Amino acid sequence: MLLRTSMAARALTSLGMFAAVSLLAACGGDTAPGAGPAATTTAAATTPTPTPTAPKPARPEVILATTTSTQDSGLLDVLVPAFQKATGYQVKVIAVGSGAAMQMGERGDADVLLVHSPAAEEKFVADGFGVERTLVMHNDFVVIGPAADPAGLKGSKTVAEVMKKIADKKATFVSRGDNSGTDVLEKNLWKGTNLTAPKGQSWYLETGQGMGATLTVAREKQAYTVTDRATFLAFTGKSDLPILLEGDPALLNVYHVIVPNPARLPKTNTEGGRAFKAFLVSADAQRMIGDFGKGKYGSPLFFADAGKPEPVAR
Incomplete structure (x- = not known):
């Protein structure tokens, strides 16, 4: 009698679990794709509904x-x-x-x-x-360079001011030169000083690589560069180049x-x-x-x- 009661209880438990799984499956479903094309949208911060049993x-x-x-x-x-x-x-x-x-x-x-x-x-x-x-x-961009600061950037108030000082002193500057967002911003910063990017100048070096590699070259050359803050902080300990200018709205x-x-x-x-x-x-x-x-x-x-x-x- 006790054995049959136990078996019955296990059967009821299994049926309950099966019903729960079936109910969960019935409630699932994919979300329809977004609406048609739009040039620019501002999305509400909504959380997708993850499920470990979602179909592949x-x-x-x-x-x-x-x-x-x-x-x-x-x-x-x-x-x-x-x-x-x-x-x-x-x-x-x-x-x-x-x-x-x-x-x-x-x-x-x-x-x-x-x-x-x-x-x-x-x-x-x-x-x-x-x-x-x-x-x-x-986040934002920052201008970094050697602690000795041969171009005298410390104390400068604007990024236009520091770029002009670098050009005037012909201080070594490392550019990504890869048409990235950072590279485009840097080129625009030179224009803001009424200068074109000093491509071809002996003091102006282009890596053609990403930000991490460019930071490495800047450290090796003890040169100035423009970097996004996130990559700069991630490379803290690998670079001894301090931030010399930050906070200019142009560096957003x-x-x-x-x-x-x-x-x-x-x-x-x-x-x-x-x-x-x-x-x-x-x-x-x-x-x-x-x-x-x-x-x-x-x-x-x-x-x-x-x-x-x-x-x-x-």
């Missing part, structure tokens, strides 16, 4: 073309695994300059872009290559996510790209972005901006 996507690989700063800072090492766990997608990261990332987008070689070159981004969308350009985060660094236009680039994984975009502006990802770096550096390396107005110079 039909096209599981998502190619992310992004700027090197998101990789060199370590931010993608936090965001990508969380996205993969939540959705079942697998991300292939290609970290290049923002210009190269958008060229990949134009060719249909990327499913989603995370870039920081606003004027080029706007042109990319206006030319019909991208849709759903959405604000994700911001804003990141957007863009989905390649499926009407023009039908072979891209639009569903996967949109899933990554939705994740970046979700409450969970925005919290990760805002917390990233606090424990190690005492302050975040990026500031989460999803759902906010475009950052303005401040």
